[in-house]
Every structure is written in C-alpha cells, then in structure tokens.
Amino acid sequence: MDAWEGYLENHKDRFLAELFDFIRIPSVSAQPEHSEDVRRAAVWVKERLDRAGLENAEVMATGGHPVVYADWLHAGKDKPTVLIYGHFDVQPADPLELWHTSPFEPTLKDGIIYARGASDDKGGMLTSIIGAEAILKTVGRFAVNLKFCYEGQEEIGSPELGPFLMANKDKFACDVIYSADGLQWSNTESMIVLGLKGLAKLELSVKGPASDLHSGLHGGVLQNPLEALAKILASLRDNEGKIVVEGFFDDVLDPSQAEREDIANIPFDEEAYRKELNVPSFFGEPGFSTRERNWIRPTLDINGIWGGYQGGGSKTVIPSEAHAKITCRLVANQDPNKIVAALKNHIEKHTPAGVRVTMKGQGSATPFYIPAEHPGNILAKEILTELYGKEPYYTRLGGSIPISGFFKRAIGADMIGFGWSLASENLHAPNEFFPVENFYRGQKGYCMLLERLGEIKL
Amino acid sequence: MDAWEGYLENHKDRFLAELFDFIRIPSVSAQPEHSEDVRRAAVWVKERLDRAGLENAEVMATGGHPVVYADWLHAGKDKPTVLIYGHFDVQPADPLELWHTSPFEPTLKDGIIYARGASDDKGGMLTSIIGAEAILKTVGRFAVNLKFCYEGQEEIGSPELGPFLMANKDKFACDVIYSADGLQWSNTESMIVLGLKGLAKLELSVKGPASDLHSGLHGGVLQNPLEALAKILASLRDNEGKIVVEGFFDDVLDPSQAEREDIANIPFDEEAYRKELNVPSFFGEPGFSTRERNWIRPTLDINGIWGGYQGGGSKTVIPSEAHAKITCRLVANQDPNKIVAALKNHIEKHTPAGVRVTMKGQGSATPFYIPAEHPGNILAKEILTELYGKEPYYTRLGGSIPISGFFKRAIGADMIGFGWSLASENLHAPNEFFPVENFYRGQKGYCMLLERLGEIKL
Numbered sequence: 006m007d008a009w010e011g012y013l014e015n016h017k018d019r020f021l022a023e024l025f026d027f028i029r030i031p032s033v034s035a036q037p038e039h040s041e042d043v044r045r046a047a048v049w050v051k052e053r054l055d056r057a058g059l060e061n062a063e064v065m066a067t068g069g070h071p072v073v074y075a076d077w078l079h080a081g082k083d084k085p086t087v088l089i090y091g092h093f094d095v096q097p098a099d100p101l102e103l104w105h106t107s108p109f110e111p112t113l114k115d116g117i118i119y120a121r122g123a124s125d126d127k128g129g130m131l132t133s134i135i136g137a138e139a140i141l142k143t144v145g146r147f148a149v150n151l152k153f154c155y156e157g158q159e160e161i162g163s164p165e166l167g168p169f170l171m172a173n174k175d176k177f178a179c180d181v182i183y184s185a186d187g188l189q190w191s192n193t194e195s196m197i198v199l200g201l202k203g204l205a206k207l208e209l210s211v212k213g214p215a216s217d218l219h220s221g222l223h224g225g226v227l228q229n230p231l232e233a234l235a236k237i238l239a240s241l242r243d244n245e246g247k248i249v250v251e252g253f254f255d256d257v258l259d260p261s262q263a264e265r266e267d268i269a270n271i272p273f274d275e276e277a278y279r280k281e282l283n284v285p286s287f288f289g290e291p292g293f294s295t296r297e298r299n300w301i302r303p304t305l306d307i308n309g310i311w312g313g314y315q316g317g318g319s320k321t322v323i324p325s326e327a328h329a330k331i332t333c334r335l336v337a338n339q340d341p342n343k344i345v346a347a348l349k350n351h352i353e354k355h356t357p358a359g360v361r362v363t364m365k366g367q368g369s370a371t372p373f374y375i376p377a378e379h380p381g382n383i384l385a386k387e388i389l390t391e392l393y394g395k396e397p398y399y400t401r402l403g404g405s406i407p408i409s410g411f412f413k414r415a416i417g418a419d420m421i422g423f424g425w426s427l428a429s430e431n432l433h434a435p436n437e438f439f440p441v442e443n444f445y446r447g448q449k450g451y452c453m454l455l456e457r458l459g460e461i462k463l
Numbered sequence: 464m465d466a467w468e469g470y471l472e473n474h475k476d477r478f479l480a481e482l483f484d485f486i487r488i489p490s491v492s493a494q495p496e497h498s499e500d501v502r503r504a505a506v507w508v509k510e511r512l513d514r515a516g517l518e519n520a521e522v523m524a525t526g527g528h529p530v531v532y533a534d535w536l537h538a539g540k541d542k543p544t545v546l547i548y549g550h551f552d553v554q555p556a557d558p559l560e561l562w563h564t565s566p567f568e569p570t571l572k573d574g575i576i577y578a579r580g581a582s583d584d585k586g587g588m589l590t591s592i593i594g595a596e597a598i599l600k601t602v603g604r605f606a607v608n609l610k611f612c613y614e615g616q617e618e619i620g621s622p623e624l625g626p627f628l629m630a631n632k633d634k635f636a637c638d639v640i641y642s643a644d645g646l647q648w649s650n651t652e653s654m655i656v657l658g659l660k661g662l663a664k665l666e667l668s669v670k671g672p673a674s675d676l677h678s679g680l681h682g683g684v685l686q687n688p689l690e691a692l693a694k695i696l697a698s699l700r701d702n703e704g705k706i707v708v709e710g711f712f713d714d715v716l717d718p719s720q721a722e723r724e725d726i727a728n729i730p731f732d733e734e735a736y737r738k739e740l741n742v743p744s745f746f747g748e749p750g751f752s753t754r755e756r757n758w759i760r761p762t763l764d765i766n767g768i769w770g771g772y773q774g775g776g777s778k779t780v781i782p783s784e785a786h787a788k789i790t791c792r793l794v795a796n797q798d799p800n801k802i803v804a805a806l807k808n809h810i811e812k813h814t815p816a817g818v819r820v821t822m823k824g825q826g827s828a829t830p831f832y833i834p835a836e837h838p839g840n841i842l843a844k845e846i847l848t849e850l851y852g853k854e855p856y857y858t859r860l861g862g863s864i865p866i867s868g869f870f871k872r873a874i875g876a877d878m879i880g881f882g883w884s885l886a887s888e889n890l891h892a893p894n895e896f897f898p899v900e901n902f903y904r905g906q907k908g909y910c911m912l913l914e915r916l917g918e919i920k921l
Contacts, residue, residue: 246686
C-alpha cells in the first residue's frame with residue numbers, strides 16, 4: 006500500500022467534513038444575490054490550497070466571479086507543467102420545492118451525499134486538492150510542475166475566462182490540463198471523453214410585404230414569408246437527413262475505423278432510448294449509427310420558428326415576417342465562423358423570389374478533440390483501468406463545453422477530463438447527489454495521477 | 464324624364480335626412496351593448512318599408528340579431544320573384560380617437576357624408592327602399608314580384624342567417640337576388656363582380672419527442688419537428704408557385720378567354736401596387752397575371768407557424784412540437800371539404816419519418832361564380848352603362864362573402880351585387896364616408912332596376 010493511501014484513510018472524516026463545509030457556501034454564480042457567496046467559496050478554496058501545502062495561492066479578479074490560482078513549481082525547468090482545473094460555483098437550486106432535502110445543507114443517506122454542488126463540481130474539484138495534499142504530505146514532492154486553476158463562473162458559461170486567460174498566459178502556461186469537472190460512464194465503468202462539440206448560431210428573418218395583408222385582397226400575388234421560410238429551412242438537409250449546406254463537411258475530421266469500433270462496443274439499448282424519447286423511429290445522417298450521429302457527426306437543428314397568427318381559430322392573413330433560430334453542433338476541425346458563413350451563403354442561394362432575408366450569426370464554441378493516443382490520455386487510461394478494474398470506454402459528448410476552447414486558444418494546451426460525476430446525478434436539477442464512494446475513489450485517482458505524471462512524455 | 468326622377472328630386476332632402484336618422488342608430492352587431500340598437504335599426508327599417516308602400520313588413524327573430532322582411536307580390540304567379548338584400552348593422556367605431564368627426568353623428572362636408580355605416584351599408588340599402596318607394600308612388604306597380612331581406616348580423620359573418628333561411632325557405636323563395644351591399648370600381652366607373660372565393664382551413668401539429676430535448680445530448684438522432692413542419696409546408700407548392708396538392712385543381716372552373724380578356728382590360732398599375740406592398744417582386748402561379756392570380760385562381764396561404772424557442776438569444780433545444788395554420792381561398796367549383804381532404808392526404812404522404820402529425824380542417828365558405836351572361840347581370844350591365852356613361856368592368860374578389868352561399872344553398876338563387884360603395888371608403892376603418900352623389904345615383908339605379916326587372920328572362 007502506498008503511503009498516500011494510508012494518509013487518505015486516516016483523514017477520511019476530515020475530508021468529508023471539509024466537503025460539507027464547502028457545499029454549505031451557496032456559491033450560485035447565476036444569481037447576483039449570491040455573488041458574495043461565490044467570493045467566499047473562492048477564499049475557502051484559496052485557504053484549502055494553502056493548507057494542502059501548495060504555494061502562491063491567490064484569489065484573482067476577472068471582472069466577474071474570481072479565479073483561484075496556486076502552484077508547485079519545484080520539479081525543475083526541464084519537467085513538464087500540468088494544470089488542474091475545476092470550478093467552485095454551482096447551479097441555482099430552484100425549483101426549491103422539488104428538493105427532498107435542503108440544497109445547501111448536505112445530507113448523507115445510505116452512502117449518498119445530497120446537495121447542490123456535491124457532484125458538480127465541489128466534490129470533484131476537492132478530490133484534486135486532497136490528492137495533491139496527500140502526495141505532498143507523504144511523497145513530499147511531485148515529478149512535474151503543477152498549477153491549479155479553479156474558477157467561479159463555469160455554470161454561466163465562463164464569460165470572463167477567455168479574456169482572463171489571454172491576459173494571464175504566462176501565469177497559466179502549461180503542457181496539459183486535467184479537469185476535475187468531468188464525467189464517468191457509471192459507478193462501475195469509466196470513460197475518457199475524446200470529443201466535445203462546437204457551436205454555431207444563426208438567426209434568420211424573412212421579410213415580405215410591408216405589413217400583414219388580407220389573404221383575400223392580396224392572395225396569390227406575392228411570396229408568403231412563412232412559406233419562404235419553410236422552403237429555406239427544408240433546403241438545409243435532404244430528405245434522408247444529410248446536411249446539404251455547401252462546404253459544411255469540408256473540415257470534418259473523420260473518425261478512424263478503430264474509433265468507430267470503440268463506439269460500437271459501448272453498451273447501448275437503442276430501443277429503450279427510443280421509448281424514452283417517445284419517437285416512432287430514429288432519424289439522422291445516413292451511414293452512421295445513432296450514437297455516432299450524436300457523438301462524432303455535426304448536427305443542425307432548428308430551435309425555434311415563428312410568424313403570423315398563433316392564436317385560437319383562424320385568421321386569413323399573409324404575414325409580413327417570419328423568423329427562425331438555428332444552431333449547429335460541430336466536430337473537429339470545423340470552424341464555427343466558417344460554418345456560419347456557409348449557412349449564410351446557402352440561405353442566400355435558397356431564398357425564394359419575392360422576399361428579403363436578414364441573418365445574424367455567430368460562432369460560439371470551438372469543437373474539441375483529443376486522440377486516445379495523447380500521452381495524457383494513455384496515463385488516464387492506465388489509472389482508470391486500475392481504479393475500476395476494467396478499461397475505460399472512449400466516448401464523445403454531443404454537447405459543447407467552451408472551457409477547453411478557452412485554454413486551448415490562450416495556453417495551447419489540451420484538456421483531459423478526469424472527474425467523477427455521472428450524468429445521472431441531477432447535476433443541473435433538484436436533488437443533485439454524489440456517492441461518498443466516488444468521492445473516495447476520486448481522491449485515490451488524483452493521488453495516482455499526481456504520483457505518476459512524471460512518466461508521461463509530453 | 465321618368466316620373467320617378469321627379470319624385471327623387473322632390474324628396475331629395477327628406478331622403479338624406481332619413482339616412483342621417485338611420486345612421487344615428489349605433490347598430491354595431493359585434494358589441495353586445497349595442498344589441499338593442501341593432502333591434503332599433505330593424506324596427507326603423509320595418510317602418511321605412513311600410514312608409515315606402517311595401518307590404519307585410521315584419522321584424523323576424525333569428526336567434527341572434529333580427530332580419531327584416533317585406534314584399535310586394537302583385538305581379539302575378541307567372542312572373543319571377545326578385546329579392547333585394549342589404550344589412551342595417553355596422554362595424555364597431557373603434558378606435559374612436561382616429562375619427563375626425565363623431566362616428567354616429569353624420570357630418571356632411573364638401574358633398575361627403577362622414578359616419579360609420581354611411582357607405583356600409585346604410586347608404587346602400589336605403590337606396591333600394593327609396594327606389595321601391597319612388598316606383599310605387601309614380602308607376603304604381605312592379606313588373607315582377609318583390610321581396611326584401613335586410614339583416615342585422617352581416618358584420619359578424621351572419622352566423623344565424625344560414626339556418627334562418629333554411630327554416631324560412633318558402634318565405635324567401637325567389638329567382639334572383641340583388642344585393643344593395645356591393646361595390647363599384649370608382650366614382651366614375653362601375654363593375655359587376657362575377658366571382659367570390661370560398662375558404663378551406665387546416666391546422667397542423669407535428670409532434671416529435673415527448674418533451675423538448677437538449678440538442679447536445681440528443682442532437683442528430685431524431686427528426687426535428689420544426690424541420691419536419693418546414694418540409695411539409697415546403698411541399699405544398701413547387702418552387703414556381705404552383706400548388707402541387709393532388710386533386711387540388713380537379714374542380715376548378717377555368718375562365719373563358721373572353722373573361723381573361725375582360726380582366727386584362729381593367730386598368731391596373733402593377734408597379735404602384737408592388738410599391739404599396741413593398742415587395743421586391745410579385746410571385747405566384749405560373750401562367751397567370753397578377754390580377755388573375757388574385758381573382759380567378761385558388762390560393763394557399765400559411766397564416767401562422769410556431770414552435771420551439773422564440774425569445775432573445777439562442778436556446779439549443781430540439782422542440783417537442785411544431786404548429787401551422789393554413790387557409791385556402793377557393794374558386795368555383797371547388798368543394799371546400801374536398802380540398803381539406805386533399806390537403807390532409809397530401810400532408811400524410813409528405814410527413815417525414817420520425818414524427819407524428821395531427822390535423823384539424825374545415826371547409827368554411829363555398830366559392831361563388833355567376834357568369835356575365837346571367838340575365839340578371841345583363842340587366843345590371845345595361846343600367847350601370849347608362850348610369851356611369853361607360854360599360855362596367857367584370858371583376859372578381861379574392862375574398863369570401865358567405866352570404867351568397869347561404870342564399871344559394873337555402874333558396875337556390877344567385878346573388879348579383881348592386882351596391883354603391885367603393886373599397887376606398889374606409890368601410891371597416893375610422894372615418895368611413897359616402898359621397899352624396901353616390902347616394903343619389905344609387906336611388907336612380909334602383910329605380911331603373913325595379914322598373915325594368917320585367918324585361919329579364921329568368
């Protein structure tokens with residue numbers, strides 16, 4: 006047994022009590038009345054880093070909620086620098102009436118901690134600090150230089166994080182990042198997330214006649230903006246579900262055969278999923294499985310449409326305007342701004358005669374991809390295999406997390422998920438929970454990671 | 464000069480004073496607080512018919528606002544029966560602040576009467592009673608049997624008129640109807656309206672997943688209801704503007720070459736019209752002119768669409784539902800219910816995989832057509848040519864007026880427009896007006912009509 010294992014065991018109760026203290030600070034970043042609580046949480050983290058034996062801990066101003074920094078830089082200049090990321094802000098607790106316990110008073114029941122932030126991400130980020138403390142107090146040093154960056158605005162999309170990192174490039178410079186804000190597959194199976202999607206947004210307005218018109222007086226003579234909108238929207242994908250916007254797939258990084266096999270080997274009860282969604286059948290891009298469509302293929306969704314009369318009964322009107330909102334989830338190496346331009350170009354070409362179209366678009370998240378062979382992933386795989394007694398799955402996420410993009414752009418380093426939450430733990434919903442077992446496993450995981458970082462070749 | 468011309472001249476001032484009295488009754492059928500005023504107007508009309516020398520005048524209950532009946536049936540059983548139609552209810556006066564004069568206190572200025580109902584239809588319907596009085600007091604008799612039907616619910620769509628006529632078929636039995644609620648082309652040019660459109664309505668809902676879904680977690684795997692709706696709506700017409708719903712044109716009565724030439728000969732400043740609508744170009748069914756598209760061709764319009772997120776910013780949602788409202792304006796001899804069935808059939812066939820569609824449809828007005836050669840129209844043409852010093856235009860209306868359909872179904876008689884309003888007289892808007900000149904011309908027109916009805920062969 007490693008010395009740090011004994012240390013974790015001996016301080017088990019203290020660590021749990023610390024997590025409870027941490028949770029009791031209602032650091033809700035979305036609600037201005039909790040801004041001071043977010044700040045208190047930052048101070049709590051800074052002091053906890055001090056107590057762990059880490060150095061230069063400080064609460065840094067960002068213009069919004071603060072960032073907490075600390076480091077340990079004694080491995081030597083020739084050694085890599087690894088940054089650990091996490092966040093101490095939490096989602097709002099509303100709707101309060103749906104909670105079975107008080108959201109900011111952690112309740113331990115049958116080995117499960119119920120509280121807002123227990124899983125996302127106070128439990129997770131604390132495992133990384135505890136791991137560092139256990140190694141420092143037993144081994145006494147790290148094989149690499151370490152930096153810690155915990156932020157207080159993740160749950161509101163980290164609006165100031167990008168500019169803050171740009172302004173503090175040197176301070177946060179590193180070779181690779183491990184994020185303590187990450188997911189595992191289940192309580193018994195682990196995963197390594199290789200890809201996250203980017204996001205491009207487009208809002209579209211079709212303008213016809215100067216005002217709403219009587220369909221009797223003016224019917225038949227002009228293009229109806231609602232019909233023009235329908236024609237435009239219907240032109241974006243073919244009837245089989247393939248996106249036919251010119252240039253859309255140009256930069257898509259095709260998955261290797263091995264990656265597709267990895268995905269196919271992950272258990273998936275499609276019929277249960279179809280029933281959960283309550284759709285008559287799945288539908289999507291030909292040539293790809295349901296999971297591949299969500300994980301490794303870019304998607305295009307109309308998120309909202311409106312125009313004309315929406316009330317009861319009927320109104321014989323030719324509306325003056327029609328509107329739609331569209332978003333695309335992108336995969337590596339698509340450029341969100343290039344995709345916005347491609348969409349605009351397509352829509353201009355497919356706008357029927359007799360109406361005018363205006364568009365407002367924005368690339369809002371860069372897709373992220375990190376190969377399974379990345380040295381950081383190889384180490385993660387080794388540790389997860391030991392921790393869970395089984396190799397991790399290589400997965401992707403259909404969603405977008407802008408953080409990794411901010412670090413990539415400012416620092417140039419890739420981010421590897423190394424956290425302990427499960428998607429099923431009501432992360433953004435009432436009755437969030439986190440099994441104590443995973444809190445302990447996470448501490449062990451970070452000890453193993455911090456102890457072995459010297460092995461990786463970056 | 465005919466004797467009735469002298470009679471009209473001698474009683475000119477009285478007739479104008481009567482119109483003013485009639486207008487002062489605020490008989491707004493849409494507003495319950497004016498129900499008693501509608502009834503007062505009915506009594507006023509009944510007494511006016513008595514004074515004109517007509518017989519059996521009575522206010523008849525309909526379940527809603529009343530109908531006023533009168534007759535003169537002494538031409539003999541072998542002679543045709545002609546029914547005169549008009550309405551004594553008016554539109555609401557709101558918004559009051561936009562009126563320059565009091566809406567129910569008629570104001571005469573520069574030969575124009577400003578008041579609610581002056582044109583639609585108190586001025587018009589009174590010309591028919593005055594005409595009958597003038598003939599009776601001078602000629603002493605009519606060459607045909609006459610019936611009069613004035614109603615008090617035209618401005619709310621005559622909801623009880625259909626059942627009322629069905630229940631009183633014999634009383635209102637006639638060979639042809641002239642409507643004193645009709646339009647002329649301009650102050651110097653007349654018209655005969657040969658066609659009115661029917662109406663079919665359809666409301667459509669597309670249902671996808673059981674609830675709104677996160678486009679990251681579930682993107683790419685299922686049919687988006689908004690996109691499915693767009694595909695369905697885009698399938699109803701081809702890119703050139705031709706409706707491609709199977710069976711849609713089956714019963715369309717094609718206009719004769721002569722009718723198309725009549726339409727082409729009516730002055731039309733298309734460029735001014737385009738500028739008024741402020742559209743970059745016209746758009747409609749290939750092979751037909753702008754006016755033909757509105758007047759003689761059936762149309763299909765999407766009146767409203769909605770679904771998903773319509774607020775500020777973006778929301779990465781795959782909505783659970785999408786909705787649309789559609790109406791079709793129909794021409795003779797399309798059957799509104801058959802068209803609803805054709806639309807439903809088309810939509811079922813064009814619903815993409817992965818969603819469910821529900822529809823609710825209703826045929827709501829039968830198209831109306833009366834040929835220029837109808838004996839009643841030939842007489843109307845002769846009179847209008849004399850009155851205006853120029854032949855009338857043969858026009859159509861893109862809109863629907865259910866009244867003619869109610870009479871056609873219950874009585875089997877066609878209705879010919881013989882009224883004096885202009886579309887420009889703010890009929891349903893503030894500052895409605897009616898030139899005194901047209902009030903006089905209308906009286907003359909009805910004298911000519913009632914004097915010559917014996918000439919027509921029905």
